[in-house]
Each structure stands twice: as C-alpha cells, then as structure tokens.
Amino acid sequence: MQKPNNRLAGQTAIVTGGSSGIGAAITKSLALEGANVCINYHSDQKGANEVADWVADNIGANKTLIVQGDVGREEDVDQLFEQTLERFGTLDICVANAGIQKDFPMHEMSLEAWQAVINTNLTGQFLCARAAIRIFLEQGMRPEVSNSLGKIIHISSVHEEIPWAGHVNYATSKGGLVMLMESICQEYAPQKIRCNSIAPGAIKTDINKDVWSDEEGLEKILKLIPYGRMGNPEEIGSVVAWLASDESEYINGTTIFVDGGMTCYPGFSQNG
Ligand code: BGC
Numbered sequence: 718m719q720k721p722n723n724r725l726a727g728q729t730a731i732v733t734g735g736s737s738g739i740g741a742a743i744t745k746s747l748a749l750e751g752a753n754v755c756i757n758y759h760s761d762q763k764g765a766n767e768v769a770d771w772v773a774d775n776i777g778a779n780k781t782l783i784v785q786g787d788v789g790r791e792e793d794v795d796q797l798f799e800q801t802l803e804r805f806g807t808l809d810i811c812v813a814n815a816g817i818q819k820d821f822p823m824h825e826m827s828l829e830a831w832q833a834v835i836n837t838n839l840t841g842q843f844l845c846a847r848a849a850i851r852i853f854l855e856q857g858m859r860p861e862v863s864n865s866l867g868k869i870i871h872i873s874s875v876h877e878e879i880p881w882a883g884h885v886n887y888a889t890s891k892g893g894l895v896m897l898m899e900s901i902c903q904e905y906a907p908q909k910i911r912c913n914s915i916a917p918g919a920i921k922t923d924i925n926k927d928v929w930s931d932e933e934g935l936e937k938i939l940k941l942i943p944y945g946r947m948g949n950p951e952e953i954g955s956v957v958a959w960l961a962s963d964e965s966e967y968i969n970g971t972t973i974f975v976d977g978g979m980t981c982y983p984g985f986s987q988n989g
Contacts, residue, residue, distance in 0.1 A: 721776070724962035726751035727862040729805040731797065733757045733788050733845055734815030736764035738922030739872060739950045743812055746954030747961065748772045748780055752810065755782045755801040759815065788815045788841030798848040807856060809863060810961045811849035813842040814872040816890075818924055823885050831886045838890035839897070842871055846901055846912070853910055866909040868961050871898050872953070873914040875976050891916075895972065902970030911969045915956055918976025920948040941984075944977030 730747045734740040736758035744754050745768065754772070758765040762785065769781040782804045786793035801808060816838045819830040846869050853867030876884070877891040894914060901912040919938050921929055928934040929947060939945065956975050959965055974980050 721749045722958075723751045724958065724964065725810070725862075728809035728961075729753040729755070729801065729807050730810035730812060730961065731755045731757060731801050731808065731845070731849070732812045732814055733797075733841065734759065735812075736761040736768060738924065739917060739920060739953045740812075740814040741768045742950030742954035743814060743872075743957045744768050744781070744954075745771060745775075746951070746958040747810065747812075748776050750958045750962065752961075753780050753782075753805045755784055755797070755804070757784050757786055757788070757797050757815070759785070759787055787837075788813070788845060789836035791844055794841070794844040794848055797845075798852060802852065807859065808849060808852045808867070809859070810868045810870070811845055812870045812872065812957060812961075813845040815841055816872065816874075816924075818884065818887050820884050820887070822883055826886065834886035835890050835893075838887065839893045842894060843897060846871070846897070850901070850905060850910060854908065858909070864909070864963050864966050865911045866905075867911075869898075869901065869910065869912040870957055870960055871912075871914040872957075873898075873916045873972060875916050875918045875974065875979050877914070877916055877972065878974075878980055879982075898972070899970050906969050911966070913960055913968055913970065914972040915953060915960065916972050916974045916976065916980075917953050918942065918948060918974070918979035920950055920953060922950060942977045942979050943981055943983045943986075946977065948975065948977060 730752045732744045735744040735756035756765050765783045784797045786797045873894045874891045876888040881888040898914045
C-alpha cells in the first residue's frame with residue numbers, strides 16, 4: 718500500500734463506482750494523498766460504507782461523502798456533483814471509473830445488453846466529464862492547490878486497444894473513451910484542464926472473478942500477461958493519485974496502460 722503523502726492536500730475528488738474493486742482502491746489512494754473524496758456507488762451501499770470507514774480509521778474523519786447514483790442518468794450525475802460541491806466547496810479531480818460488463822457473443826447480444834454497457838461505460842463518462850468541466854471553468858484557478866484548472870481521469874481498459882470477441886459492447890465503449898478523452902484534452906487544455914485515461918489490464922476484482930477463481934481460467938489469462946501475474950487494484954490507485962497530482966502536470970490527452978505488458982501481445986512471442 719502506498720505511503721501517506723500530501724500531494725493532493727486541499728483538493729476534492731469524485732470517484733464513480735468508488736464502492737468496490739478498482740474504484741475503492743482509487744478512493745483510498747486519493748485520500749492517502751490528502752484529498753477529500755466523494756464515493757459514488759450504484760448498488761453496493763455496504764461497500765461504499767466500508768471504504769468510507771477505512772478512510773475514517775486510517776486517515777481521518779470527515780474526508781468522504783457517499784452519494785448513490787447511476788452515472789448513465791443525467792439527473793443522478795448532476796446531483797452527485799452538486800452534493801460534492803455543497804459538502805466540500807470545490808472540485809479538483811474527477812475519476813470516471815464506474816464500468817460494467819455484459820458479455821455475449823455478438824449474434825446473441827440483445828440491444829439492451831449493448832445499450833446498458835454503452836450507457837454506463839461511455840455516456841456515464843461523458844456526463845461526469847461534462848459536469849466536472851462546467852465546475853472547473855466556473856471555479857477558476859486555485860494555484861494554492863494545483864497548477865491545473867482541474868483533472869479528469871477516465872478509467873478505461875486495455876480493450877480500448879485490444880479487440881475483444883464476445884465483449885463487443887465493452888470493447889466499443891472503451892474504444893469510444895479514447896476519442897472522448899483526446900477531444901476533451903484538445904478542447905480544454907488551453908484552459909489548463911488535464912484529461913487522461915488509465916487503461917488497466919487484468920486486475921483481480923469481481924468483474925473478472927469467474928475467470929481468475931477457476932484454475933484453468935487463471936492459467937489462460939496468465940498467458941496473456943508477460944509480467945506473469947494479475948494486477949491488484951492498489952496498483953491502479955497509486956497511478957491515479959500520481960496522475961491527479963502536479964508531478965504529472967505535463968501529461969495531457971494520453972492513456973497510461975497499467976497492464977503488466979498485456980498490450981504487447983504476448984501471443985506473438987513465439988509466433989507470427
Ligand atoms: C476487463 C476484465 C479483463 C481485463 C483484461 C478489463 O477491462 O474488465 O474483465 O480481465 O480487461 O482482459
């Protein structure tokens with residue numbers, strides 16, 4: 718676990734899907750850097766409470782706020798950002814992390830499964846980024862806490878680059894995030910907004926538990942990871958904390974892959 722630091726002191730972050738897995742680890746990492754964090758959750762209230770309790774026990778009281786909401790619904794996103802501002806007074810960092818998978822072979826995929834994934838994974842990230850940009854522009858520079866007007870971090874996936882048979886809705890949503898993130902950078906970098914993505918590879922969470930909890934599944938997934946092991950949520954959290962800080966100030970409009978080399982296509986090491 719990352720050591721407590723103060724790189725984000727005086728700043729406020731929203732983490733969507735902050736109640737479990739990668740989102741929970743991101744919340745803890747940002748809090749360890751001194752940020753206030755609004756933990757958004759969709760259905761896992763217990764998980765959100767546990768993350769908030771962890772922050773209270775390990776870092777301090779009154780550092781988190783919990784807000785339920787579906788990131789694919791405009792009114793939920795609006796109230797998520799409003800409540801965060803009401804509670805903490807400012808917003809400096811938006812981590813659009815909430816994401817789902819609904820896997821089917823393409824010919825068996827219903828329109829509903831397609832739309833549900835696009836709605837959460839892509840439209841949800843648009844709505845959150847838009848809400849954050851509106852606040853950043855209105856709020857103005859806060860040189861006492863950061864050199865940037867605000868930071869947006871999209872949690873994407875290696876599947877923004879690697880096609881994924883049987884998961885066309887998910888891969889398409891992540892591919893769309895590349896253009897969302899790059900276009901936001903192009904549009905708002907002049908105002909000193911930084912917008913980047915982090916693309917995790919196979920990180921051990923509930924989303925892929927059916928794969929890693931099965932011996933054969935684990936063996937197969939490890940063949941796709943040159944580094945020879947799956948990642949931990951904390952290994953995403955620490956990169957988010959750094960990417961939100963001024964240490965990475967000149968990074969804008971790019972994706973950082975945190976994947977143990979998965980995007981180096983290990984299948985080609987003895988083939989092709
Ligand atoms: C998916 C996981 C998968 C990983 C690597 C992630 O984006 O959510 O289910 O294990 O990519 O394929």
